[in-house]
Amino acid sequence: MKIFVTVGTTRFNTLIRRIISEGFFENHECILQTGPGGMMTKKFECFEYTSEIDRYYDWADIVVSHAGAGSIYRLLSLGKRIVLVPNVDRIDQHQLDIATFMHNNNYAIAVYDFNVLSRAIENAAAADFISFESLEFFVAEEIITFIDQ
Amino acid sequence: MRPRAVLFIYGEGGHRAQMKRLYARLAPRMEEKGLVAVGICENGDELDGFVNYSQRGMRDKHSHLKSYILLPVRLIHSFLILVQLVVSYRIEGVISTGPGIAIVPSIALKLLGARIVFIESWSRFETTSMTGRVMYRVADRFYIQNRSLQSHYPDAIYGGLL
Numbered sequence: 092m093k094i095f096v097t098v099g100t101t102r103f104n105t106l107i108r109r110i111i112s113e114g115f116f117e118n119h120e121c122i123l124q125t126g127p128g129g130m131m132t133k134k135f136e137c138f139e140y141t142s143e144i145d146r147y148y149d150w151a152d153i154v155v156s157h158a159g160a161g162s163i164y165r166l167l168s169l170g171k172r173i174v175l176v177p178n179v180d181r182i183d184q185h186q187l188d189i190a191t192f193m194h195n196n197n198y199a200i201a202v203y204d205f206n207v208l209s210r211a212i213e214n215a216a217a218a219d220f221i222s223f224e225s226l227e228f229f230v231a232e233e234i235i236t237f238i239d240q
Numbered sequence: 241m242r243p244r245a246v247l248f249i250y251g252e253g254g255h256r257a258q259m260k261r262l263y264a265r266l267a268p269r270m271e272e273k274g275l276v277a278v279g280i281c282e283n284g285d286e287l288d289g290f291v292n293y294s295q296r297g298m299r300d301k302h303s304h305l306k307s308y309i310l311l312p313v314r315l316i317h318s319f320l321i322l323v324q325l326v327v328s329y330r331i332e333g334v335i336s337t338g339p340g341i342a343i344v345p346s347i348a349l350k351l352l353g354a355r356i357v358f359i360e361s362w363s364r365f366e367t368t369s370m371t372g373r374v375m376y377r378v379a380d381r382f383y384i385q386n387r388s389l390q391s392h393y394p395d396a397i398y399g400g401l402l
Binding site for chain 1: 246252253254257258261262265266269270273275332333335355357361362363364365366367369380381383385386388397399400401402
């Protein structure tokens with residue numbers, strides 16, 4: 092399996108450390124995006140940041156992602172199989188909200204306990220996810236009209 | 241005469257990503273109305289296309305202690321940026337996608353007659369942000385991107401997803 096791990100713009104070394112140390116990941120092809128100042132390893136291809144993240148999304152069978160909305164909505168629009176790991180290294184815990192929503196509605200699998208991460212990845216590979224639909228932002232005109240009054 | 245302007249306030253990461261999408265939709269309409277854009281961004285993570293003043297985030301993402309110690313410095317910096325803005329532009333409106341750096345300029349500019357628009361983060365479904373709760377009281381128009389938030393913000397307007 093090709094697994095791409097992405098943590099976005101805030102480092103999430105607890106997750107990266109787990110992936111480096113767990114044997115499961117050595118049996119798969121993994122690429123890690125570890126964030127600014129994030130942990131590095133010689134075990135897997137890894138980098139702090141890329142401006143061409145879609146290339147890695149395309150490459151991957153499964154994307155293990157922090158629960159940042161920008162990453163999630165992009166991945167959903169590409170129809171990827173997603174395992175969400177809320178970044179609990181941050182002091183604000185807002186990633187739990189979107190992760191829970193995505194999990195409860197069967198758009199993705201959310202993981203709150205690293206001990207079940209590898210099982211969640213296996214489940215995501217076989218899951219019947221629902222495709223995410225949303226209305227595109229439609230109030231641009233009224234915002235400018237309101238300000239210009 | 242000072243140019244008529246809309247002030248965009250946005251943080252880094254997801255806040256910036258939402259503002260980038262929002263600005264792309266607003267820019268042509270602003271041009272029609274003769275409004276220019278000016279921005280306050282966080283930690284230098286700025287958008288292209290208009291002048292931005294950068295400031296540090298109000299809260300440290302990894303430490304509460306650092307947040308409390310540095311807050312007064314951040315507030316003073318915020319105020320100084322505001323003075324520069326008001327001298328150079330006639331701010332007609334403030335539009336923000338969060339985070340906390342939006343609060344002080346929004347309150348100050350509201351008192352000076354600007355219209356305040358806040359768009360709650362696209363990452364919120366069943367919980368509200370601290371900035372969102374404050375801005376719900378400050379903003380003249382408060383938009384949500386997920387319908388599930390309506391119960392938390394009864395007067396908010398659903399506007400679709402950026």
